[in-house]
Amino acid sequence: MAANSQFAMAVHVLTMLAQKQDENVKSDCIAASVNTNAVVIRRLLGHLQNAGLVMSQTGASGGTRLSRSPAEIDLAQVYDSLACGEVFALHPRQPNTDCPVGRNIESVLCNLQKEIDRSIDEKLARYKLSDIINLIEQGKEGTSKGAA
Amino acid sequence: MAANSQFAMAVHVLTMLAQKQDENVKSDCIAASVNTNAVVIRRLLGHLQNAGLVMSQTGASGGTRLSRSPAEIDLAQVYDSLACGEVFALHPRQPNTDCPVGRNIESVLCNLQKEIDRSIDEKLARYKLSDIINLIEQGKEGTSKGAA
DNA sequence: TCTATCTGTAGCAGAAAGAGTTACAAACAA
DNA sequence: TTGTTTGTAACTCTTTCTGCTACAGATAGA
Numbered sequence: 001m002a003a004n005s006q007f008a009m010a011v012h013v014l015t016m017l018a019q020k021q022d023e024n025v026k027s028d029c030i031a032a033s034v035n036t037n038a039v040v041i042r043r044l045l046g047h048l049q050n051a052g053l054v055m056s057q058t059g060a061s062g063g064t065r066l067s068r069s070p071a072e073i074d075l076a077q078v079y080d081s082l083a084c085g086e087v088f089a090l091h092p093r094q095p096n097t098d099c100p101v102g103r104n105i106e107s108v109l110c111n112l113q114k115e116i117d118r119s120i121d122e123k124l125a126r127y128k129l130s131d132i133i134n135l136i137e138q139g140k141e142g143t144s145k146g147a148a
Numbered sequence: 149m150a151a152n153s154q155f156a157m158a159v160h161v162l163t164m165l166a167q168k169q170d171e172n173v174k175s176d177c178i179a180a181s182v183n184t185n186a187v188v189i190r191r192l193l194g195h196l197q198n199a200g201l202v203m204s205q206t207g208a209s210g211g212t213r214l215s216r217s218p219a220e221i222d223l224a225q226v227y228d229s230l231a232c233g234e235v236f237a238l239h240p241r242q243p244n245t246d247c248p249v250g251r252n253i254e255s256v257l258c259n260l261q262k263e264i265d266r267s268i269d270e271k272l273a274r275y276k277l278s279d280i281i282n283l284i285e286q287g288k289e290g291t292s293k294g295a296a
Numbered sequence: 297t298c299t300a301t302c303t304g305t306a307g308c309a310g311a312a313a314g315a316g317t318t319a320c321a322a323a324c325a326a
Numbered sequence: 327t328t329g330t331t332t333g334t335a336a337c338t339c340t341t342t343c344t345g346c347t348a349c350a351g352a353t354a355g356a
Contacts, residue, residue, distance in 0.1 A: 004236050005236065005314090005315095006236075007236035008236055008253075008257050011253065011257060012250070012253050015253065016247075024331095026330095026331070026332090027331080027332075028331090032244060032247075033244045033247040033250045034244070034250070035244050035250070036315080036316075037315080037316050037317065038332095039315095039316075039317070039318090039333090039334085040314095040315065040316070040317095042331095042332065042333065042334085043333090043334085045332090045333095046332095046333075046334090056331090056332065056333085057323090057324080057331085057332080058322070058323040058324060058330090058331055058332040058333075059322090059323045059324025059325060059329095059330065059331060059332075060323090060324060060325045060326070060328090060329060060330040060331065061324085061325055061326085061330075061331080062323080062324070062325085062330075062331045062332060063331075063332085064332090075260075079236075087152075087235055087268060088152050088153065088154075088155035088156055088227075090153065090156050094183060095160065095181060095182055095183050096180055096181045096182070096183050099164075099180075099181040100284075101160060101163050101164050101167070101181060101284060102160070102181045102182070102183070104284045105156075105159065105160050105163065105284060108280060108283045108284055109156050109159060112223075112275070115271065116268060116271055116272070119267060119268070119271050120235060120264060120267070120268065123263065123264055123267050124264070127260070132256060135256045136248070136252045136253060136256055153343095153344095172302095174301095174302070174303090175302080175303075176302090184344080184345075185344080185345050185346065186303095187304090187305085187344095187345075187346070187347090188344070188345070188346095190302095190303065190304065190305085191304090191305085193303090193304095194303095194304075194305090204302095204303065204304085205302085205303080205352090205353080206301095206302060206303040206304075206351070206352040206353065207300095207301070207302060207303075207351090207352045207353025207354060208299090208300060208301040208302065208352090208353055208354045208355070209301075209302080209353080209354055209355085210301075210302045210303060210352080210353070210354085211302075211303085212303090297356100298355100298356085299354100299355090299356085300353100300354095300355090300356100301352100301353085301354085301355105302351105302352085302353085302354105303350105303351085303352080303353100304349105304350090304351085304352100305348100305349090305350090305351105306347105306348090306349090306350105307346100307347090307348090308345105308346085308347085308348105309344105309345090309346085309347105310343105310344090310345085310346105311342100311343085311344080311345100312341100312342085312343080312344095313340105313341085313342080313343100314339100314340085314341080314342100315338100315339085315340080315341095316337105316338085316339085316340100317336100317337085317338080317339100318335105318336090318337085318338105319334100319335090319336090319337105320333100320334090320335090321332105321333090321334090321335105322331100322332085322333080322334105323330100323331085323332075323333100324329105324330085324331085324332100325328100325329095325330085325331105326327100326328090326329090326330105
């Protein structure tokens, strides 16, 4: 396991920002909803800012807001901005190069890894932030009729 | 990051077993090629055995061999046997349920996660172990002309 | 039956990665 | 000038993974 929870938090954060468009949201406020520390949120926002998805403002009455509309942000952009890629890692130690398998397997797996990453990206690119917001809105009515 | 290197090792191990079909391979021997400890290999083989991909034999002249032909084993089976799934994790702490976003985002992301997992599985299912072996064989000739 | 060999697994130590926290400089509105 | 907010460094704690030792149980072969 040990998967990355940053992505889930990022989607959460962006959804909140989308709901308060044209308003600076403070990291404290976001942290309260995600149930974590404000610094954790600011670190996350740093990545989203580098990717051009949000913009922050320091100082009094500062905060963060989306820098594009929710329809112009897709989940692949979010995923990539966190650079948490790699579904599986390669060998922790260099395999034994005296063995014919060990000598060549890395490059084969590396290519496979890239291919998988591309397919995840394609899948995520189909979802806009605006789609996620719609799904969450649907979830509000009824208890949880499954936002499939 | 912190992705799972188990998958890479598993493919490595299975490739070795395929090359010594109908022969019991010892965990020591595999460990030497993967460049790790024999116990690590035996733990890994346990998963593959539960999935019915290999069979082990204890005692003198024991070891492990494939329980099917390489053409009957695909990488999705390998991936699933390790149960290392989950491309991204959900929130480490329960989000604040007082917040409308926090209350519903988990189920939305959970569904997304399942969808991504399915698409990885579909992609991996296209590769048989026999395909991997072919790619590695190709890599032997020439230095590394890219086993794409 | 005895012995040498190999797997399966428990249990421990060390390393690595993350999360959470405190603290503070820099930016900025009022 | 003052109060507020981000950005970031630095630290601790926890969790997870790897590697390792040790040993019980299984088994082939003498």
